[in-house]
Amino acid sequence: MRVGDVIKYERIKLQVTQEELCKDICSVSYLSKIENGATTPSNEIIELLFHKLNIDFFQVNDEKSENDRRLSLIHIYQDLIEKKKNIDEGTVIAELTGFKTVTQNKILSELILARFYLSKKKTDEADQIIMKLETIIDNYYSHEKFIFYKNKGLLYYLNGDYRMALNNFQCCLTLLSSAKFPGWDLADLYFQVALTNGRLQKVQESIEFASKALVYYDKDYNYLRSADCQMILGISYQRLENYEFAIKSYSLALKIGETFQNYNLMSAINHNLGYLKSLESDYEVAKIHFKKSLKLREPLIKEGVDDIKKLLNTIHSLIQLHYKEGNITEAQIYIEKGEKYLSSCKNVNNYEHQLHYNVYKKLIIDEEDSIRYLEDHVLPYFIERSNSRYIYKYSKLLAEIFETERKYKKSVYFYKLANHTAQSLIPKTYIE
Known part of the structure; x- marks a missing residue:
């Protein structure tokens, strides 16, 4: 430096x-x-x-001192990436920020600190570091550049900008032809690329990179990261309607989750199995999996160690299935449960889930009011955010309501909107 x-x-x-x-x-x-x-x-x-x-x-240290310090920093970074053990936040921050002396490894230290913040979803803190490094990163070693662009991609991913995330991950991939990086760092990149391609509904690319990451994690006996890859593969095969392969991947991941008593993982897999069974119209089995997911995740939420949005998604899925089957009482029970969780997390932006719950509440109580709510609040919200999944879902719902009421002009309008939106969706990636 x-x-x-x-x-x-x-x-x-x-x-x-x-x-x-x-x-x-x-x-x-x-x-x-x-x-x-x-x-x-x-x-x-x-x-x-x-x-x-x-x-x-x-401080310009001798080469051995700098190499020793670099090796120590890389070990911290590897622990963050591989998630093999819990890392104490105070210890990491003290190790990475506790010196006023600036050495040649300063940039590497800052990059690892940014990744630590990203792992804790502290995006503002990570963003500050990344913005400062942006102007000088090109002067550094290939590994620093690799970590920088991976961090930047992950920041965009966490902020929901998946295209920009993929652009930055591509910058990492271009560095592979000119430098050699540790297998665990490459596997992490492949996993992030697979995850991002999945978000962009690029299914084949998602399978390709998840498979690459899986090869390393299986060799390294990193079973929990292997399970993460199997989850991505399961979702991808599900989108291709290859349910046999999807169930095989989910089952492998579930076995790992049960072996390590990882309730977060077990909950996520049960949610996805519920989703898969709902696509096959096996609603009874779907509800069993969703309820298992809910039961596993609720204690994690109470302990404050899990993302409440995942739990709200599962509740939303149960509301949809019960309403679709005409089980109004059960649908109302889950609406009330969801609203209790919403009221308990005022500091989290869950407006989208509030919209979902309100729609079904209004459909049950007052269909006339639900139409106005869908037209004036719900659809405009998802159209503004280009959320194809819910534009399709709610425009189709409105079209069906208007068709029942013999308001054919409006029905045709919303059917057209639904059909147009469906073109940007992979078949059967949603519960209708």
């Missing part, structure tokens, strides 16, 4: 302009040359700039 890079990175980190930093020290143009590596400043100027940036000093 060059002195100029240190100055530029720390200046951006502190949100200080070049003009502010160089005042009474040097000219803006000279500072710009220092930051770009076009000139080497005197020790006096370095000390003055470092003093303003609150840096004790830039």
Whole structure:
């Protein structure tokens, strides 16, 4: 890490302009040359700039010390990636941020800290680091670039921008021809690419990269990550309507979940099996799996160790199935359950689930009110977000209601909207 890079990175980190930093020290143009590596400043100027940036000093250690430190950082990063053991948040942050001294491994340390924040879904903290590194990352080793673009892709993924996520993962893939990376880091990339392709409904690509990641995880006996890959494969085969292969993948993942008593994993698999059985119109078995998923996940929510949106999705699925079968009392029970969870998590944005529950509540109580609600609130919300799945679902529902009421003009309009939207969906990726 060059002195100029240190100055530029720390200046951006502190949100200080070049003009502010160089005042009474040097000219803006000279500072710009220092930051770009076009000139080497005197020790006096370095000390003055470092003093303003609150840096004790830039330490150039001997090669062995730097290599030892780099190896230590890589071990922390590997533990984060492989998820083989719990990592204490305080210890990691202290290890990565506890020194005012800036060394040549500063960028690697910041990249690993960003990945740690991403693993905790602290996207704002990760974003701050990534933005600061953006301007200087091209000056660094291939592995740093690889980690940077993987972090950036994961940040976009967590923020729901799957196309930009895939673009950044592609930047990682282009680096593979010019450098060699550890197998566990490559497997993590393949897994992220598979996951992102799945979100974009690129099924064959999702299968390809999940299979690549699975080869490594099976060899490494990393069973829980193998189960994650089997989940992706199960979802992909399900979308291709290859239910035999989907069930095989889900069953392998479920066996791992049961062996390790991983209730989060077991809950997710039961949810997906319920979804698969609903696609086969085997609603009784579907409900059994959804109820198992709910039973496994509810204690995790109470302990605060799981994402409540997953539980709300399962409740939504049970409401849909009971309503579809005409089991109104059961549908109401799950609507009430879902609303209790919604009221208990005010700090989480669950407006989408509130819409879903409100639709069925209104359909049960007052169909006239439900029509207005669907037209004025629900469909516009999902159209604005280009959510094809729910545009299809609710436009088709409106079309059927209007057809029953013999309002054929409106019925035809919403059938057309549903059919147009269905073209962007893989067949049977939703519960109708």
